[in-house]
Amino acid sequence: MTILITGANGTVSREVLRELAGQQSVRALVRDAARAPQLDGVDVVVGDLDRPRTLTPAFEGVTTLWLLTPMGPTAPSQSMNAVWAARQAGVRHIVRLSAIGAAHDAPTRNGRLHALSDAEVQESGIRWTILRPSHFMQNLLAAKAGEHLYGLFGEAKVGLIDARDIAAAGAAILAAPERHEGRIYTPTGPESITLHQAAEDIARATQKPVRYAPQSPDEVRDSLLQAGLDEWSAEVLAEYRAAYGSGWGDFTNDHVEQVVGRAPRSFAEFANDHREHFANL
Structure with a gap:
């Protein structure tokens, strides 16, 4: 099993990498290799979610995808490009970091954009789990x-x-995704x-x-x-x-404890x- 982590330089993805390094076969997707996290046991691949052609080699052989896009008006396009690359590569499971209250009628445009990407993942034909922390x-x-x-x-x-607890939940799901198929968690x-x-x-x-x-x-x-x-x-x-x-x-809820086995x-x-x-x- 090979796990690909997008947004590898971000707050949550860096912590996901720390959780998985040395425990799973894991790759970090970055736009600039010089800025990649330096962690033993993590392979670095270069690709850009805004440039679909760069994603094919990064996704080759990947079985599980951690899909995170930064907040912004182009986030649905970036997520779409990742889902398309995942389908072409035969990825089996996507764990998507969404946003609190993501819905088509959310009170923030960020929540409404995430709802679009959540729906795309759910209808992609790939098994999925969504986190809305x-x-x-x-x-x-x-x-x-x-x-x-x-x-x-x-x-x-x-x-x-704490983003470290989001990452701990994400890493636990990535390590055993079949246990969390079709679930939406709100940590x-x-x-x-x-x-x-x-x-x-x-x-x-x-x-x-x-x-x-x-x-x-x-x-x-x-x-x-x-x-x-x-x-x-x-x-x-x-x-x-x-x-x-x-x-x-x-x-509040007990979603972190459900997934990780400890309180946040x-x-x-x-x-x-x-x-x-x-x-x-």
Whole structure:
């Protein structure tokens, strides 16, 4: 069995590779070999999901595909190219990282785009499993400035999850995909918390004062544009702010424990693991 990991330089895929390295025959798909993760037991192949002709050699001999595309308006095209290459190569199972609340009527355009790609995978004729995880804890690593923590939750709670736990679930599925055929999982953390609580956890971990500074959807959009983010992404994140602020992400479940056999990490554990990073912001 050979597993191909797309998005190999991304937050979740890097952790999937760490989980699988030395345990399974695994390849990392990257656009630039010089930037590939350096992990023993991982073969690096060069290909670009925007350029279908580059995918044929990368997919040759692959039995199981980890399909991740970055957020953006061309994501369905990238996913389509990967699914087409998978069909041509005889891939037997696709494990797709989708998005929380992916649906044709999702409150964010990112969720609606993911719904299109989820449907394509489901109708591809290839066995599949889909993950639609909650908000990544890692997103908060770039959300602190001095004593202030920013974010997309408003005053609501969200069952945010450590990307390492998403990766652990993904790796477990990739290693034994037949057990998870036709399943859709929505991995969350162990508790739903506000960003006020997150700020308190960071403050305890760093021994420095931190407080959450809520922003409206418009303020989120404007601040992201001022920071140099492209307009499409800034508007989508403002849509997530409106959705999360309505309580849309206020839920938890046991999907990580079902798949991995252990509970997911709490945000307090995450903050402690990254206390040096937070302390230096």
